[in-house]
Amino acid sequence: IIGPRASGGCRRVRGPELRELLDSKRDVLFDCDGVIWNGEAAVAGAPEAVRLLKQRGKRVFFVTNNCTRPRGNYAHKFSRLGFSDVSEEDIFSSAYCSAAYLRDVARLSGKVFAIGCQGVLQELRDAGVDVVAEDSAEGPDTSIYDCPLDPDVRAVLVGYDEKFNFMKLAKACCYLRDSECLFLATDPDPWHPLRGGRVTPGSGSLTAALETASSRKATVIGKPSRFMFECIASQFDLDPAQSLMVGDRLETDILFGANCGLCTVLTLTGVSTMEQAQEYKDSEAPEKKDFVPDYVVESIADFSEALEDE
Ligand SMILES: [Mg+2]
CATH class of the missing domain: 3.40.50.1000 (HAD superfamily/HAD-like)
Structure with a gap:
């Protein structure tokens, strides 16, 4: 498990191996859309996964490029969808x-x-x-x-x-x-x-x-730019080597992780597919390597399974 990219990345992980990976990190950063929820439905097992990570002493942060809601509104969404322990301070949106x-x-x-x-x-x-x-006097014929x-x-x-x-x-x-x-x-x-x-x-x-x-x-400002990580790090003293980035989009979440020196996990409940990850892995172009996740899980429900399975 040490030195994940040594194997070229894209490694399917679950069970005890996933638990070992989670145990080796202090902080877990989750993207939201396609990872935690899809629209108004929580990804099955996601509230449980977050709860178990926190129970094991992990700090959990949410890093989303979705700028449509203010932080307080996100906190409400978390509680509405069954996440009992997410506070506004843990949510970092691009807005x-x-x-x-x-x-x-x-x-x-x-x-x-x-x-x-x-x-x-x-x-x-x-x-x-x-x-x-906003200019309220503006009409359809305003030039x-x-x-x-x-x-x-x-x-x-x-x-x-x-x-x-x-x-x-x-x-x-x-x-x-x-x-x-x-x-x-x-x-x-x-x-x-x-x-x-x-x-x-x-x-x-x-x-x-x-x-x-x-x-x-x-x-x-948003992922894959490093600024979002710096923004969290300035408030919570994050260490890249101790942090895990979990996302569903290779071109933003996984590249963000690579840009910030984080270990990355692709989850398959959102936008990107295993085939796309594999394509980046097989690509000859060196710059494509940063799109390759270290690990792949089916869903973050795999986290709960790995952590419960003691
Ligand atoms: Mg997403």
């Missing part, structure tokens, strides 16, 4: 971390023009970051010439926004003409699965539109 970045790292003086849903706006306000208010630009804007933040439209893109683009104006994105996720085989475009697709329009590149 929360973006607000923390603007406040603590960029030390923004001035306002942020935010493209994003309630989760993003609420976290910015909670962090005391000044957000440009870019009719929209006053706020001279105090020093940053543009793009997150998931179901009300994304041409005017928001146009205004953001105008603000970014000033090279001093920061350009941030909550996360790079291209799309998210919905019920009935539908998908919804993610923050990454909206960011791509603005990157094209502004000829600039956004600084990404």
Whole structure:
């Protein structure tokens, strides 16, 4: 079990071997969508897995690129879905971390023009970051010439926004003409699965539109960027060697783990498949190796099975 990548990664693990792996770590970081829950349903066995890990003295953190809810709202969702012991302080969303970045790292003086849903706006306000208010006078026939630009804007933040439209893109683009104006994105996720085989475009697709329009590149806060790990580490003193990252998306969760020097576990209850992981493993390109998880489990219910099986 020591030196997981020595075997090339992608190793199916369960039972005593999984228990040994969990015992060798102090902290477990879980992605949420596709790992802990899918929509409004907890992944079977997930509440039990979290409870058992905590019982064994592990610290458990939730690291999600989903910026649609503020932290408090996530805490409610956890309790609604049967997780009895998750508190707001253990939840790190890309919205929360973006607000923390603007406040603590960029030390923004001035306002942020935010493209994003309630989760993003609420976290910015909670962090005391000044957000440009929506223009209520704006109608369907408003042109870019009719929209006053706020001279105090020093940053543009793009997150998931179901009300994304041409005017928001146009205004953001105008603000970014000033090279001093920061350009941030909550996360790079291209799309998210919905019920009935539908998908919804993610923050990454909206960011791509603005990157094209502004000829600039956004600084990404969410996974796979290291900042989310640094954000948790600054509050809880994490050691990469003692931490395990569990996720369902190779291009964000597993790459995040690799970028931060964490041991990684892919769970198959979400977006990525064993075949995709194997493809990365078989690839000749060295940069693809960071997408290869150290371990693979069917579901985090395997954690409970491994921990209960004493
Ligand atoms: Mg996920």
